Amino acid sequence: LLREAARRGRPIILSTGMSSLEEIETAVSQVQSVSSVELVLMHCVSIYPCPTERMNLGFLDVLRETFGLPIGLSDHTESSLAAAIAVSKGVSWIEKHVTLNRSSEGFDHAYAMEPKMLAAYAQDIDAAWQACRPSVEKVSEQEATVRARARRALYAARDIAPGERITEADVLIVRPEGPMPPNAIGQVVGARARTAIRQYQAFAPELLG
Numbered sequence: 001l002l003r004e005a006a007r008r009g010r011p012i013i014l015s016t017g018m019s020s021l022e023e024i025e026t027a028v029s030q031v032q033s034v035s036s037v038e039l040v041l042m043h044c045v046s047i048y049p050c051p052t053e054r055m056n057l058g059f060l061d062v063l064r065e066t067f068g069l070p071i072g073l074s075d076h077t078e079s080s081l082a083a084a085i086a087v088s089k090g091v092s093w094i095e096k097h098v099t100l101n102r103s104s105e106g107f108d109h110a111y112a113m114e115p116k117m118l119a120a121y122a123q124d125i126d127a128a129w130q131a132c133r134p135s136v137e138k139v140s141e142q143e144a145t146v147r148a149r150a151r152r153a154l155y156a157a158r159d160i161a162p163g164e165r166i167t168e169a170d171v172l173i174v175r176p177e178g179p180m181p182p183n184a185i186g187q188v189v190g191a192r193a194r195t196a197i198r199q200y201q202a203f204a205p206e207l208l209g
Contacts, residue, residue: 002027006034013093015074017044021062028067040093041067043086044074049111055082060089076111080124087128094125153178153202154188160197163209165190171203178202 005012012031016024024041031039041063045055055077063071072093073086083094097112113121139147155172168189173182180188180203187208194209 002030003034006031006037009035009037011038011040013040013042013072013095015042015044015095016063017046017074021066024063025066028069038070040070040072042072042074042093042095043091045076048076048108049078050076052077052079052082057082057085057089060086060091064090078111080121083121083125084128087125088132096121147177149176151175151177152182154180154182154185156197156199156201156203159199160193162193162196164193166193166208172200179204 002012002014014027014031019027028039028041031037043057043060043063047054057073060071060073063069070092071089072091072095073083074095075083075086076097077083083096086094096118097108098118099109099112099114102109102112102114152173152175155174155178157170157172160166160170166188168185171185171188173185187205188203191208194207197203197207
């Protein structure tokens with residue numbers, strides 16, 4: 001079956017449920033012996049439903065490192081947690097059983113997701129994917145706004161006259177963020193005031209001589 005599917009040249013989404021690593025290696029070799037068709041390995045734990053703690057999600061790393069192929073998750077849990085974790089591990093495919101009515105007759109319906117559940121599941125997966133996307137800038141505009149009021153800086157504890165030498169007692173480390181962060185205190189203590197510095201004014205390099 002695998003060799004015939006490979007001959008047809010269409011992408012293959014291969015479940016690994018109930019399979020040992022050796023059996024997965026055999027399946028992959030059968031496909032790749034015939035063609036270079038796109039092959040996705042779906043990590044699957046064939047328990048219905050499967051408790052999240054039994055999902056063995058660390059095996060996703062084993063699949064990726066062993067085969068270097070796209071990986072996915074065949075998810076038989078009853079929440080979105082396992083899928084969200086799988087997204088953080090780089091899966092590109094997720095399979096989920098869906099039903100219009102969980103009380104319908106048949107093996108799969110009882111643990112499948114009805115439309116409302118599926119919609120919430122998809123939203124959680126999308127949120128996880130958005131959260132895991134790398135960004136060139138570590139600090140976003142929103143986080144920078146918080147940083148401006150949360151970070152501390154160096155401020156004058158009293159009025160300082162021009163030419164006065166600044167001591168440690170003359171320096172406050174308080175919010176909000178200012179020109180000189182706390183770790184610049186060595187540049188302030190021992191320096192002389194180039195101009196008058198008012199009490200509670202933020203220290204800045206141009207104020208120091």
